[in-house]
Amino acid sequence: MSLPTIAVTMGDAAGVGPEIVVRALSSPELGGLARCVVIGDAGRLTRAAELCGVDARIKPVADPAEATGQPDVIEVLDLDVVPGDLPFGQLSEAAGEGAYQYVAKAAELAMAGRVQAICTAPLNKAALHAAGHRYPGHTELLAELCGVPEVSMMLSTGQVRVIHVTTHVGLLDAVERIEPGLVERTVRRGHRTLVDSGVAAPRIAVCGINPHAGENGLFGRGEEEDKIEPALAECRADGIDAQGPLPADTVFFRAGRGDFDLVVAMYHDQGHGPVKILGLEAGVNITVGLPVIRTSVDHGTAFDIAGTGAADAGSMLEALRQAATLATRP
Structure with a gap:
C-alpha cells in the first residue's frame, strides 16, 4: 500500500506551531508512515529549524503530489502570507490570517482527494478573530469549509478517549444546548469512529451533567432524565453499548483502568480536564464527522515559550501517527 499524504498546517506563525512541526517532521519515529507536506511559510519553518537546532532542508513544492517523504527534508507548500520579521509570542492579525489560509488550503486539498488527511498545529483564536475570521476554533472552521453542519471533538490518549457533546461555549449555554438529539448523534459518531478504527464492540460511558449524574433527581432540574436518558435508550435499541448517565467524577478513573473504550463528555472542561492531567504531550484531537481525516495537537500556541x-513536539508527533493510521484504514 502506498503511503498516505498528510497536509500539515503550520498554525499561528507567532506561536509554537512552526517549531513543533519541524521537530515532528524531522523525527525518525515518523519515518515510513506517511508523506507530509506543510501548508505554511517556508521562511518561518527555516527560522524554526534554526531555533530548534533541527538539521533539515526546507524544500518548497508546488503541489502535494511532489512530496517524497525523504528523511531530513521538510517539504512545504509555501503560501508566503506572513511577514519575515513577524515577532514570536505576540498576538498578530497577520498570523491569524495566515493560520486561516493554511487551514482553508488544507481543506481544499483534502476535499479534492489530493491529500489523505489533515494534521493541524495550533492556531490562536484571538488572532483568528482579529483577522476577521469569527470561529471558535479549528473544529468549527473545518466543519464550515467542508460543508458539514455538525461535527464532534474527540480527544485520544494512550489511556482514554473522550468525545464532547458541546465544546467552545459557556457553561450555561452548553447546558441549554444539550438535548436528546445532539447527545444521540454524538454517541453514534463516537461509536462509528471506534468501529471504523478497529474496535468491534465499543463500550461507551456517558457522563451526566450534574454532580453524581443528578443523584436520582437530588441535584439539578432533571437534566439527566430529560436530556440524556432518551438518547441512550435510542442508542441501546440499536445495539450500542452506551452506559449512563454516569458521574463524571469517577467515570474517567474507570475508563483509565479499561472499563470503557470511550467517554462522552457533556461540555468542554468535563472532558478536557481529565485528558490534560494525563499530559499535553499525550493528547490528540480528532474531528469526528468530517468527510476528511483531521487530527491535531491538544494544546495551544504557547506564546510564552x-x-x-x-x-x-510529542503531541504533534502522535497526531501525525494517528492521521497516518486513520488514512490507511479502508
Whole structure:
C-alpha cells in the first residue's frame, strides 16, 4: 500500500506551531508512515529549524503530489502570507490570517482527494478573530469549509478517549444546548469512529451533567432524565453499548483502568480536564464527522515559550501517527 499524504498546517506563525512541526517532521519515529507536506511559510519553518537546532532542508513544492517523504527534508507548500520579521509570542492579525489560509488550503486539498488527511498545529483564536475570521476554533472552521453542519471533538490518549457533546461555549449555554438529539448523534459518531478504527464492540460511558449524574433527581432540574436518558435508550435499541448517565467524577478513573473504550463528555472542561492531567504531550484531537481525516495537537500556541526552541513536539508527533493510521484504514 502506498503511503498516505498528510497536509500539515503550520498554525499561528507567532506561536509554537512552526517549531513543533519541524521537530515532528524531522523525527525518525515518523519515518515510513506517511508523506507530509506543510501548508505554511517556508521562511518561518527555516527560522524554526534554526531555533530548534533541527538539521533539515526546507524544500518548497508546488503541489502535494511532489512530496517524497525523504528523511531530513521538510517539504512545504509555501503560501508566503506572513511577514519575515513577524515577532514570536505576540498576538498578530497577520498570523491569524495566515493560520486561516493554511487551514482553508488544507481543506481544499483534502476535499479534492489530493491529500489523505489533515494534521493541524495550533492556531490562536484571538488572532483568528482579529483577522476577521469569527470561529471558535479549528473544529468549527473545518466543519464550515467542508460543508458539514455538525461535527464532534474527540480527544485520544494512550489511556482514554473522550468525545464532547458541546465544546467552545459557556457553561450555561452548553447546558441549554444539550438535548436528546445532539447527545444521540454524538454517541453514534463516537461509536462509528471506534468501529471504523478497529474496535468491534465499543463500550461507551456517558457522563451526566450534574454532580453524581443528578443523584436520582437530588441535584439539578432533571437534566439527566430529560436530556440524556432518551438518547441512550435510542442508542441501546440499536445495539450500542452506551452506559449512563454516569458521574463524571469517577467515570474517567474507570475508563483509565479499561472499563470503557470511550467517554462522552457533556461540555468542554468535563472532558478536557481529565485528558490534560494525563499530559499535553499525550493528547490528540480528532474531528469526528468530517468527510476528511483531521487530527491535531491538544494544546495551544504557547506564546510564552514561542521562539525559544523549547516546545515539545510529542503531541504533534502522535497526531501525525494517528492521521497516518486513520488514512490507511479502508
